[in-house]
Amino acid sequence: MDHAIWAEGLVKHFGETKALDGVDLAVRPGTVLGLLGPNGAGKTTAVRVLATLLRPDAGRASVNGYDVVNDAHQVRQLIGLTGQYASVDETLTGTENLLLIGRLLGIPKPQAKQRARELLAQFELTDAASRATKTYSGGMRRRLDLASSLVGRPTLLYLDEPTTGLDPRARAELWELIRRLVAGGTTVLLTTQYLDEADELADEIMVIDHGRVIASGTPDELKAKTGSQTLAVRPAEREHLPIVTSVVGELACATPDVKGRLVTAQVTDPKVLPAVVRKLDDAGVVVTELALRTSSLNEVFLTLTGHPAEETDENGTDGSDQTERSAA
Numbered sequence: 450m451d452h453a454i455w456a457e458g459l460v461k462h463f464g465e466t467k468a469l470d471g472v473d474l475a476v477r478p479g480t481v482l483g484l485l486g487p488n489g490a491g492k493t494t495a496v497r498v499l500a501t502l503l504r505p506d507a508g509r510a511s512v513n514g515y516d517v518v519n520d521a522h523q524v525r526q527l528i529g530l531t532g533q534y535a536s537v538d539e540t541l542t543g544t545e546n547l548l549l550i551g552r553l554l555g556i557p558k559p560q561a562k563q564r565a566r567e568l569l570a571q572f573e574l575t576d577a578a579s580r581a582t583k584t585y586s587g588g589m590r591r592r593l594d595l596a597s598s599l600v601g602r603p604t605l606l607y608l609d610e611p612t613t614g615l616d617p618r619a620r621a622e623l624w625e626l627i628r629r630l631v632a633g634g635t636t637v638l639l640t641t642q643y644l645d646e647a648d649e650l651a652d653e654i655m656v657i658d659h660g661r662v663i664a665s666g667t668p669d670e671l672k673a674k675t676g677s678q679t680l681a682v683r684p685a686e687r688e689h690l691p692i693v694t695s696v697v698g699e700l701a702c703a704t705p706d707v708k709g710r711l712v713t714a715q716v717t718d719p720k721v722l723p724a725v726v727r728k729l730d731d732a733g734v735v736v737t738e739l740a741l742r743t744s745s746l747n748e749v750f751l752t753l754t755g756h757p758a759e760e761t762d763e764n765g766t767d768g769s770d771q772t773e774r775s776a777a
Contacts (some may be wrong), residue, residue, distance in 0.1 A: 607638045
């Protein structure tokens with residue numbers, strides 16, 4: 450199968466730190482590959498290598514058949530890149546930002562103006578086109594940043610944690626824009642530490658930790674790898690919480706997680722659910738929530754790595770910061 454993005458054995462060092470430690474990946478055309486991992490896992494380094502911004506110390510990678518080292522110029526003509534933070538010029542208007550990108554790409558001025566109008570309409574920014582971007586909300590700046598990466602009509606789009614810092618509504622709006630781009634044939638490489646984002650957008654997911662790929666597959670395939678389901682029980686009365694916690698713990702043979710009045714535990718036997726119902730009924734406990742569901746990506750990540758996706762490195766910073774400094 451031909452792949453839009455392909456890599457084998459990518460290695461990248463920054464001093465004593467091995468940011469990439471033999472990464473393999475493959476992205477099918479017109480799909481979304483989610484690179485999932487905590488801060489410092491190597492996600493941004495992988496994107497920068499595939500965007501020709503960093504040279505790998507070992508391994509090979511290609512974009513639509515062009516080698517990222519030997520054919521860097523051709524690769525850059527094919528891709529669009531949106532980093533972790535919006536990089537628009539706040540003193541320029543929305544139109545001026547897009548026009549600037551178009552002219553830098555060598556697009557004649559009339560065509561660049563037309564492309565700016567198209568993108569502003571597509572990203573629902575027409576009403577703000579003549580305003581300085583310093584007056585934009587965070588979600589509007591993010592949309593303009595994404596529009597900027599599409600001025601040259603790239604067939605591949607790299608999104609490096611695109612919803613960082615956005616509120617839930619702005620995140621949902623950006624997700625819908627990404628879905629529309631993919632429906633139009635764009636291939637997307639998405640890095641994120643938000644598990645719900647990967648679940649919503651990615652056709653396939655690669656979990657990366659400490660520079661290594663530790664798991665890959667569709668969201669459903671990864672969820673199935675835990676071999677367990679989550680039992681969730683919420684008593685109607687808070688005073689019954691100790692009883693529910695005890696019953697769930699006993700039957701699940703595990704220490705339950707308690708958040709507010711919701712008690713959850715991992716189970717491998719679906720027969721636990723009716724057993725819990727009988728015990729709670731015998732105890733006179735009324736529940737407002739009772740469910741047995743498949744594992745979430747968050748639970749998969751905890752199972753695979755032993756820590757949550759949002760965990761930072763020992764300095765509390767994203768490893769990509771080191772990447773940026775070392776590449777500068």
